[in-house]
Amino acid sequence: MDKPFSQACVNNQAIICEILERVFSDKYNALEIGSGTGQHGVFFANKMPHLSWQMSDQEHNHTGIKRWVSDHPSPNLLAPIALNVLDDYWPTAHYDAIYSANTAHIMPWDAVVAMFSGAGERLSSGGVFCLYGPMKYLGVLDAQSNIEFDYRLQQQSSHQGIREFHDINSLAIAAGMILREDNSMPANNRLIVWQKS
Numbered sequence: 001m002d003k004p005f006s007q008a009c010v011n012n013q014a015i016i017c018e019i020l021e022r023v024f025s026d027k028y029n030a031l032e033i034g035s036g037t038g039q040h041g042v043f044f045a046n047k048m049p050h051l052s053w054q055m056s057d058q059e060h061n062h063t064g065i066k067r068w069v070s071d072h073p074s075p076n077l078l079a080p081i082a083l084n085v086l087d088d089y090w091p092t093a094h095y096d097a098i099y100s101a102n103t104a105h106i107m108p109w110d111a112v113v114a115m116f117s118g119a120g121e122r123l124s125s126g127g128v129f130c131l132y133g134p135m136k137y138l139g140v141l142d143a144q145s146n147i148e149f150d151y152r153l154q155q156q157s158s159h160q161g162i163r164e165f166h167d168i169n170s171l172a173i174a175a176g177m178i179l180r181e182d183n184s185m186p187a188n189n190r191l192i193v194w195q196k197s
């Protein structure tokens with residue numbers, strides 16, 4: 001049966017993984033928020049066998065994610081769990097690594113707030129949260145491709161749009177995290193790393 005497919009995941013997974021392999025090198029238990037197709041989870045679990053990788057997303061994405069897991073099983077790759085960050089039903093487990101890609105500009109702002117506060121609660125002390133995607137700095141999008149992407153997002157839905165770094169970092173601080181890295185990535189994306197204090 002056909003699986004959902006994202007070309008963007010194929011393009012960005014290796015370069016994202018280089019950073020995750022470094023910042024998650026001493027971590028064991030990862031939660032991915034908004035796994036989408038499941039391609040990132042499959043790729044990262046295979047590359048980081050020391051890490052138990054828990055994919056999650058809203059239930060309507062689970063069929064596709066399960067097809068990826070079934071075609072690319074890995075002992076450390078867990079079946080997806082239902083997680084809408086706005087719900088109260090977050091997993092009760094604690095994680096020392098949390099990863100989310102291309103979610104902050106898709107979710108409404110109250111969901112972004114909930115994602116950070118939930119991540120802060122579920123991260124153990126010293127745990128790391130990595131967020132991948134485009135970002136705005138001091139109100140400016142410096143790449144034309146991101147200006148056009150931001151416009152398309154807002155046309156698609158008024159609650160979507162590329163977020164301001166300062167606002168996102170404030171959520172992380174409020175959730176008890178400290179900024180560790182802000183990595184420049186291909187295609188005008190960022191991979192931001194916070195650590196729970």
Ligand SMILES: C[S@@+](CC[C@H](N)C(=O)[O-])C[C@H]1O[C@@H](n2cnc3c(N)ncnc32)[C@H](O)[C@@H]1O
Nearest residue numbers: 034035036083084085086101102103106107111
């Ligand atoms: C653009 S997709 C990114 C998927 C994948 N991480 C990637 O990089 O290809 C955005 C994801 O955010 C998820 N999402 C949106 N709102 C959410 C919410 N309230 N709680 C959890 N996930 C949410 C969607 O279901 C979707 O999988």
